[in-house]
Amino acid sequence: MLMQRMKSSKIHIVAQFIFLFWSAAAVWASEPPNSSAHTTNIFAPASTPAKSIVDLSVFVLVITGIIFVVVCALLVYSIIKFRGRAVDAGREPAQVYGSTQIELAWTIIPILIVIVLFLATARAIHAVQDAPEPAGAIEVTAIGHQYWWEFRYPKLGVVTANELHIPVSDPANPTPTFLTLLSADTDHSFWVPELAGKTDLIPNHPNRMWMDPQRPGIFLGQCAQYCGTQHAKMLLRVSVDSPEDFAAWVRGQQQPAAQDASLATGRRVFESNACMNCHAVAGTNANGRFGPDLTHLMSRVTIASGAAMNTPENLRLWIQDPNAIKPGSLMPAMKLSDSDLNAVVSYMETLR
Secondary structure, three states: OHHHHHHHHHHHHHHHHHHHHHHHHHHHHOOOOOOOEOOOOOOOOOOHHHHHHHHHHHHHHHHHHHHHHHHHHHHHHHHHHOOOOHHHOOOOOOOOOOOHHHHHHHHHHHHHHHHHHHHHHHHHHHHHHOOOOOOOOEEEEEEEEOOEEEEEEOOOOEEEEOEEEEEOOEOOEOOOEEEEEEEOOOOEEEEOOOOOOOEEEEOOEOEEEEEOOOOOEEEEEEEOOOOOOOHHHOEEEEEEEOHHHHHHHHHHHOOOOOOOHHHHHHHHHHHHOOHHHHOEOOOOOOEOOOOOEOOOHHHOOEEOOOOEEOOHHHHHHHHHOHHHOOOOOOOOOOOOOHHHHHHHHHHHOOOO
């Protein structure tokens, strides 16, 4: 009875493994080609680096899966074939001594498997990390802060936060995006599963990564390195735009902040409080670098690095009490009066 249960358990484990493998393969194969919204699905690569990583992962999974099945099959065979029987009671089992052929096989075959996996991994790492940067590539400097992302486009004169815009890369006319990764405080990790692998942002140690998304849409990412209290809410969105939409977005971001004389009170409140010490608004006295650039705040879909949608109600709450949205964030509560708070929110709603 015990032997039968052990055999049934082994078969059940093998069946589970095969089911999980084919489920993962089905998810990978069924990526939505025309969808504009995407989740963090590692089996739906949309750029060359992500595709290289998925191909390598599936290759390793297949090799190790075959090993798993073979080992389990031999184990089950040995349990059944050489199990103890009543007729064998009191008899010493036959003594089998070492086989040179078998010992060579279980030494050479694992070595060959390790070599194959090593070469496949080295090839993928080389293809991703040592890819040449073409002349038309988009350059972005991504800086990790506690707990938000800063994106600078040095050649385009654009500074934004949390929502990265890049153009789709047509295989016939590649336009990859190369990112220089920096950290302003502690370790972070830039990870957008459908576009590229994880790459750490380490203080005083610049890293590089690139992506060439081949379909437009919104791709979600996450800081993948624990960096403090609000690590889990250090989200990011990558908007992959058509070349025309990306050019329009750049033109809009290059414009100075909107100036509305009717909202001078809100601007005055903004500039007379600690807001301007941390934030920058082009065309004003605010030139802070500790917090996100707010010149085009309302062009972003979210605030607080993806923790809340960018609505007037959430913006008001965020200014009034940041801990209500993101406990442990480094933004202080401004403790403004209701009239000043309303004036500042109205002013910020014009920053498009």
